[in-house]
Amino acid sequence: MNKFLLIFTCSAVTLLPRIVPYFASSALSRLPRFIRKCMMLLPVAALGALIFPLALTDFGAMWYVGLAGVGTAFLVALFRGPMILSIIIALISTTGMLMVFPA
Amino acid sequence: MGISFRELREGVHDGFPIFLGYFTTALAFGLLTRTSGFTFVEGVLTSIVTFAGSGQFLMMNLYNAGSLLLSIAVSVFFINSRYIFMASSLSQRLADPRSIPGRLMCGFGTVDEVFTVASFKGRKLSYSYMAGLIGVSYLGWTSGTAVGYAAGTFLPDVVQKAAVITVYAMFASLLGSEAGRNAKAVLVASLSALLNSILILSAGLSTGLSFLISMIAATVFGAMIYTDREAGLE
Numbered sequence: 001m002n003k004f005l006l007i008f009t010c011s012a013v014t015l016l017p018r019i020v021p022y023f024a025s026s027a028l029s030r031l032p033r034f035i036r037k038c039m040m041l042l043p044v045a046a047l048g049a050l051i052f053p054l055a056l057t058d059f060g061a062m063w064y065v066g067l068a069g070v071g072t073a074f075l076v077a078l079f080r081g082p083m084i085l086s087i088i089i090a091l092i093s094t095t096g097m098l099m100v101f102p103a
Numbered sequence: 104m105g106i107s108f109r110e111l112r113e114g115v116h117d118g119f120p121i122f123l124g125y126f127t128t129a130l131a132f133g134l135l136t137r138t139s140g141f142t143f144v145e146g147v148l149t150s151i152v153t154f155a156g157s158g159q160f161l162m163m164n165l166y167n168a169g170s171l172l173l174s175i176a177v178s179v180f181f182i183n184s185r186y187i188f189m190a191s192s193l194s195q196r197l198a199d200p201r202s203i204p205g206r207l208m209c210g211f212g213t214v215d216e217v218f219t220v221a222s223f224k225g226r227k228l229s230y231s232y233m234a235g236l237i238g239v240s241y242l243g244w245t246s247g248t249a250v251g252y253a254a255g256t257f258l259p260d261v262v263q264k265a266a267v268i269t270v271y272a273m274f275a276s277l278l279g280s281e282a283g284r285n286a287k288a289v290l291v292a293s294l295s296a297l298l299n300s301i302l303i304l305s306a307g308l309s310t311g312l313s314f315l316i317s318m319i320a321a322t323v324f325g326a327m328i329y330t331d332r333e334a335g336l337e
Contacts (some may be wrong), residue, residue, distance in 0.1 A: 001172060003141065003145050004145070004148075005172065006166065006172060006175065007145065007148055009160070009172060010149070010158065010162045010175065010176065010179050011152040011153045012157050013177075014154075014155045015153075015210065015211060016185055016231075017183050017187045017190070018183075018186040018187075018190050018213040019190070019206075019209070019210030019211065020187075021187055021205060021207035021210075022190055022194045022207075022209055023206060025200050028195065029195070030242030031115070031139060031318075033336070034326060035327045036336060037329070037334045037336050038322045038323060038325075038326045039195060040195075040335045040336055041291065041334055042188055042192045042222075042322050043192065043218065043222035043223065043315050044281060044288045044292055044325060045290045045291050045292070045294075045295050045318050045322040045325050046130050046185070046215070046218075046219070047219065047281075047288075047292045047295070048291070048294065048295035048296035048299070048321060049317040049318050049321070050215060050219075050271075050273055050298035051271050051274045051278070051296060052224050052299060052300050053293075053296075053299065053304055054271070054310070055139050055271035055275075057304075058267050058271075058326050059264075060160070063307065066268065066271065067190045069265075069268035069271065069272055069275075070271050070275040071275070072272075073271075073273075073275035073279065074112075074275045074279040074282075075279065076276065077276040077277070077278070077279025078279040078280070078282055079283075080280070083120050083280075084119065085272070085276070085277035086275070086279070087120050087124075087269055087272045087273060087276065087312060090116075090269070090271075090272030090275070090306060091265055091269060093262060094268040095265040098264055098265055099261060
């Protein structure tokens with residue numbers, strides 16, 4: 001297989017679904033109110049599925065390692081901590097868990 | 104359109120956590136292209152022209168499995184179909200929805216993390232802000248690929264393993280601050296998390312299809328329990 005053909009084909013099927021909607025916004029604004037409401041809520045709905053189950057299964061059988069990371073990140077943010085602090089604490093707790101429970 | 108350096112700086116600032124997450128994830132991708140027999144130029148070019156995490160990993164997996172170009176293209180399109188919804192959602196939040204180069208840039212940069220950070224910004228998005236946010240994320244992704252290819256596994260094993268968490272920690276952090284504003288966010292996100300877990304782990308669906316179903320179902324559920332005002336609809 002020609003690798004450049006592969007690379008540019010994958011680029012096209014990735015970029016088209018991202019770019020085309022930005023040029024269809026006049027059609028989008030004429031959509032029913034409920035659909036537009038759905039679009040506003042899409043980010044919240046996406047978050048759950050972006051985290052689970054992959055954050056747990058990425059650690060194989062040690063799902064609790066991933067859970068410790070996302071759990072601490074969630075709590076830090078819930079108590080108004082900045083995102084970077086969330087990530088640092090998640091990294092520390094995940095590394096710590098991996099050292100306590102070596103595979 | 105004018106460039107506001109204050110907005111640009113704010114975008115770079117908000118994008119820094121994405122930079123960290125992408126850089127570490129791209130290290131793994133760079134390494135994968137190397138072990139798959141790509142040259143340095145081919146590996147880095149993939150990240151430069153595509154800029155998609157899961158789509159690129161899927162492409163390499165299928166390529167290594169000897170799949171046909173057509174079936175790779177269809178699968179990658181499928182896993183990317185969620186971007187149609189994300190891009191539609193984000194296009195409603197632009198401060199100046201007319202600029203053509205601005206929209207092209209936003210379309211190019213509508214990846215999961217940029218989408219979530221921009222969506223939760225809570226105000227109209229300027230192109231200067233988006234350029235900062237997308238630029239720093241893109242830099243993390245492309246430079247991570249290059250370093251990963253060139254240097255291979257140089258991070259200590261335990262840190263490399265733990266670094267996987269950075270991207271998820273970012274999502275969890277966004278969810279945490281959203282839950283602080285409105286507790287209904289936890290209900291909506293729990294539904295999509297639960298559905299996605301069941302569909303992938305029990306029903307054995309592909310991650311792309313499962314994600315799409317879970318996201319749409321939870322969105323409709325959210326639209327039913329949120330008031331128009333809470334959803335940010337005027």
